[in-house]
Amino acid sequence: MSWIRKSPFQTEEEAAERMVDLLAAEAEFSGFTLSPDEKNLLSTECPIPGDLREKSKNLIQRVLLKETREDSESPISFGSSLMWAGDLFYPNVVRLTEEVVIEGRAAGILPQPPNRHGWGLLNDKAALIGCGLLVIGVLVIAGIFLSK
Known part of the structure; x- marks a missing residue:
């Protein structure tokens, strides 16, 4: 990595x-x-x-x-x-x-950080959405096991 x-x-x-x-x-x-x-x-x-x-x-x-x-x-x-x-x-x-x-x-003296666009932006957004869904899934599974 x-x-x-x-x-x-x-x-x-x-x-x-x-x-x-x-x-x-x-x-x-x-x-x-x-x-x-x-x-x-x-x-x-x-x-x-x-x-x-x-x-x-x-x-x-x-x-x-x-x-x-x-x-x-x-x-x-x-x-x-x-x-x-x-x-x-x-x-x-x-x-x-x-x-x-x-x-x-x-x-405007120092340069702005580069804006992500194209595949880099798409990869970042997909990773963010995937992590959010993973957290929700873990919470649902934990809720099911804890409710028993």
């Missing part, structure tokens, strides 16, 4: 740290650095100052645009790390990235 992906990270914290490291590398490429305190703030859930917030959002937008231009499917890229970083805890870097993606898509 190629659609099931295993995380390349041991923990969610490791994925968030990878995102912060990629932001720090982009900051150095842009001519300034993120201090250890700023990196720590981005890795946690605590409130962040407005200037760090704006600086981080600009860096995140640059990283995401660079990744969309390169069209890489690296499992440890910034965008892929986002998938694994925000399940149990919600660090600032994940929150800011989601804000940038929503704002960027609304403004």
Whole structure:
């Protein structure tokens, strides 16, 4: 099953740290650095100052645009790390990235996710209907056995 992906990270914290490291590398490429305190703030859930917030959002937008231009499917890229970083805890870097993606898509800066059409859409809808019928069947059978 190629659609099931295993995380390349041991923990969610490791994925968030990878995102912060990629932001720090982009900051150095842009001519300034993120201090250890700023990196720590981005890795946690605590409130962040407005200037760090704006600086981080600009860096995140640059990283995401660079990744969309390169069209890489690296499992440890910034965008892929986002998938694994925000399940149990919600660090600032994940929150800011989601804000940038929503704002960027609304403004047309970042591309919209591809719409499914044709056979892919048909397969998805058929799978959804099949799963729904399976759940109903299991509930009916369970009801019959439990009523006896």
